Each structure stands twice: as structure tokens, then as C-alpha cells.
Amino acid sequence: MATAPMGFATLIEMWIFICVPLWGPWATTVAWVLWIIDVVAAAAVTLSLSFILISQRHITSLDRITAIQLLPIAATIVAAGVGARVADILPNESHALGTLLVSFILWGMGTPLALVVLVMYYQRLAVHKLPPREMIVSCFLPLGPLGFGGFGIIFMGKVARELLANSNILDPLAGRLAYVLGTFISLLMWSFGLIWLVFALATVFHSSPFPFNMGWWGFTFPLGVYAANTMELGAEMDLMFFKVLGTILSAAVLLLWALVTSRTAQGAWRGSLFYAPCLQNLTLKDEDDGRDSDQHRA
Template identity: 25%
Template sequence: MHASTIATSDPDGTVVSLSPARRLLNGVGPNWFASVMGTGIVATAAASLPVQWPYLRGFAEVVWIVAAVLLAALALVVGSHWLRHPTVARSHAHNTQMAHFYGAAPMALLTVGAGALLVGTDVIGAQAAVRLDWTLWSIGTVAGLFTSVTIPYLMFTQHDVTPDAAFGGWLMPVVPPMVSAATGALLIPHMAPGTGRTTMLYACFAMFGLAMIAALIIITMIWSRLVHYGTSGTARVATLWIVLGPLGQSITAAGLLGSTAAVAVDPRIAGAMQAFAVLFGVPVWGFALLWIGLAAALTVRTLRRGMPFALTWWSLTFPVGTFVTGTSQLALHTGLPALRLAAVAAYLGLLGTWMLVAVRTAYGSVFGYLLRPPPVADIRNEIQLSQQPQDHAVT
């Protein structure tokens, strides 16, 4: 029995036939890598908790394996499909919503790599874990720096951005360097003493600044958009939780870099970096609590109005996970029991949302509604638009 094809037509009447498999793959965009991020952070956050309990380590190892397998599968499927049909990748890059989620793939690589060091040593061995983390960190860092430049450039020169367009997804392409800063800190102790270690430490702090300042600009725009235009009332509301990502990840990065600074720089500078972990982390943690309250209230409000399930719900996982790891770092640096309790409570919340979103994603994948691709005409129009000269480029 031969697979049937589905015919559709462009505005000019040209008939385009796509096989069911091709249409299915067209629906798998870069936003799917958010599922790897959300799954991987469950494992790494568990390993970072200041309070451990029986079987938590084993649970984290299983979740990390799931994240690693999911990453490999998505990289193979999406990568090979984009290589065979580059028009699909270009259409995603020129889609004002989807383009920002190109930042998800680098963060997925970095998350799985960090998990290799934190929980994967018992699974694949210490040496293999370090090598795997170095590989994924290197690829993820280069890719993340690339998205942090190219996607904003496309926004400035080619995307048609309306005054009310700002949403949490805008943070996705600029946050990867912050994840590189946090996960890079884990690799510093595995480097030989000398200039390399010092360079790595300062490079991580530079990426910390790159992502943090860009994120603060975007968060301000999101706040302004909410004040002037309100929420969209759709599944996009879930992306408000992405704001927690740079907040929690910056606290995590500051804490990890402060902890490892002593092996890379002069004791005086190392002491200042350790102090920075607290002086920076606690105020940002306070704002993160404010944002959790606002995002939760807006999410509940939209759910009551019938917010449908979509892949944007994965925004409830990775950002919350970074809040867990950031709180764990503050608990480590301050020794406060209240922060240890807060880290455990936040992790339990993360587990609940992760299980909910994972089950809904599996259901939506099996029944196909999460894999619906954009119309072929829309893809053609996006590509034609990208090939036209733009008259609103920034000079």
C-alpha cells in the first residue's frame, strides 16, 4: 500500500503535493527543543538541590537519559529534514513568532551537557561525561552566540514587528549565552590550571553580561506591552514564564562562577565574585518572586478563558527549573534554611508542571494536532518575503 500525498495550492494556483511524512516533519520546528530543555532541567535541578532524599539521584539519572535520547532524536530528525528541505528552515527564521525559538536548540545542548556532569557520571563514567559536556557546551555556546546576534538582526531589518508584538519568546535567542555562563562554570575545575581557566572564567562572565543586559531590555518591553495592550488571551500567555529563565539562570551563573572562581583567579577577585553571587542573586531573586506572582495570575486568568494547550506550555518548565537552581545556589552561599525550603518547594512545583506538560505533549503528538505544519502557501510567502529587499532596515 503506497503512502498518499496531500495536495494544496499556492495563491497563484500552483498545486504542491506533499507526502504525509513530509507534512509531519514540516510541523517539527525549533520550538520542539524546548521539550529537551524542560526535561533536562528536571534532572540538573534535582542534582543541585540543597536537600537530597532517597531515589532522587536515580530519578534524575533516568530523566537525564530521557532528555539525551530526545535531544538525539530531534537533532537527527529536524537536522536531516532541514538539510534536505532548507526552505522549511528559512521559513521558520522569517516567521516573526517561530524565529525566536531557534535559541531553544543551543540551550537544549547545554542542558543535556550539564546533566552529563551532574548526574551522568554514574551512567557513562566520569571521563565520558566530561568529554560529552565539553562537546555539547562548545557546540551550544557557538550556536547560542550565533542566535543572539542573528535573530535580533532579523528583527531589526526584516521582520514586520508591530508595537504590541513583544512576548516572552523574544528572550529565547539571547538567553543561551547565560546558560553557557552557568554550565561553563561546571567545566572550569576540569581544566588544567593556568591561563585557560582564567580565560574561561572571564569569558563566562562576559556571556553573563551579554545575555543579562539584552534580557533586561526585552523584559522592559514585555512589561510595557502588558501595560499598554494587555495579554493576548491565547497559549502565548504561557511564554510570560520565560522571563524567569534569564532571572533564575543569572542567579545560578553568578553562584556557580563565584564558587569556582578560587581555582582560576587571585583570591581577592575570587572573594569579590563570591560576594557578587549574593549581592546580585538576592535582589534578582526578589524580582523573580514578583514575576512568578504576575505570571501565575495572568496564566490562571487565561486558563479560565479557555487557553488551549500548545508547545508554549513548556515555558512552565525550564524557566521554573532555573529558578530552582538559582535558589539552590543562594541557599548554598547564604546557608539560610528558608532558601533551602524554597528550593525544594519550587522543585516540587517544577515536577508537577513537567509531568503535566510532558503528558499533554505526548498525547498531542500521538493524535497529531501538535504536528500540524503551516500551510504550504504560508511557507512560500515567507520565503518570497525574505528574498525581497527590505526598506526598513536599520542603518
């Protein structure tokens, strides 16, 4: 459910990059409408699934917490970053400012909550150690909210610098201040993500070999958005280090995508692919409920 609005947001970005320059104003309006739909879906997923997590009883111990809980939260963070792209192309200034404001709100909804979950996840790793081999790819998921959160805040600051330069909102310095703070916050989130990247690589090396399953697609999105944040920092700060590293990470994403795609095709052909280790908790819950019902009837 969480990956649906995130994937849809990616399609909106590609629409902005390709279709808007070719087709003009009506394509811009379509991008805006599609983004509004994505915002509703992303906010619904973040709020509902996060509440379900704290209201249901099937996760009753720390060792059953995984980084997969970051996916519903990342939906609003991705929608925020795409919203900045949309605000940058809207011709109507009031619509652009409203879009940018909603993007800041979405970023504020998702990023602090993601940091809270990362604290829980780190405690789970410290107490109960590494996750099972079939779920080892989930160790890359912390890069998702940190990478796109850093990309989103720096791009929102860049758009705010342009939109607020001649507006009567707040102070004339507000746009430049948002840009400077956004750049520093992005750098801090990139640095925090670097720790999790090292942890993830060390975990994969320590636990290899591990079986292929659909969870391997968890390699692509987190590393991809971390690469996007790296390249955006390189563009804004004009530092060759980030430009080169962003290129290396982008190449790694392409290679990983090709590898996972080929393994997915092989698994689908053989019929051994469709196994979701992240749903094991639900299976265990159903089994436990069935045993409890049998004991009650007995």
C-alpha cells in the first residue's frame, strides 16, 4: 500500500521532466492534479497504517519490529519532494505557494516520525541483533526517508527562494533562509544516511549468501533516492565529491535494478518468486489465533 503512492509520485516526476516541456500548460495542470491525488493517497497510507501499527496487537515484542515500518511514512516524504517539483512549474503564484506549503507540511509529517522509527529499529538491532537472512534486504530501507527527505528539503528550499522573493509572506529573507537551512538539513540527513548505508553494506556482507525473494526490490528505491540526494547536494554546493559519488551510486542502482529484474523474471518463470517474508508476522498471527480458537472450543 505504501509503495503505490511512492511509485505514482515517480511517474509524476517523469511526466514533469518529459511531458510538460513538450506539451505545455495542460500537461502542467495534469501534473498538479495527479500530485493532489498522490498527496491524498500518501497521507491516508501514512496516517492509517501508522495508527494500525500502534492499535493492533500482532506486534507485541521489539524483535518483530523491522525497517519495513518506514515504508508508510516514506510515502508522505516522497509526495513532499515531488510537490516541490510541481510548485516549480506552476504558472499561478498562489497555486505554487499553496503547493509548496503542503509539501512542507507533508515533509514535517513524515520525517520526524521516520526518525522515531529509526530509533526503535536501532534499539531492536542492538538488543536482538540482525534480522533473518530472508529479510536482510530491509536493512537498506532507512536510506529511503533519509535520502528523499534530504532531497526534498533542499529542493523545497530552492523553490521557496524563488517564490518568496517577491511575496508578502513572512519576511523577504524567508526564501533565502529556507534555502540555506534546507541545504544544511539535507547535508545532515545525507550524513546520517551514510551511517545506515555502511550498516546495510556490512549486514549484507556478514549475512551473505541469502535467498532471493521479492524483498530484493528493497535495494533499488532506498539507494536510488540516496543517490538523488547526493547529486542534488553536488549541484547546489558545486562540490565534485558529491557529483562523483552520486554518479557511482546511480550506476550501482542501475546494476542492481538489472540484477533484480533478471532474478525476478527467472523466479516468476519457475514459480518460486511470490514469497513475502515481511508478511510472516501476519501468518504467525493467524496461526496463533487459530490455536487459541481450538483451545477455547476444547
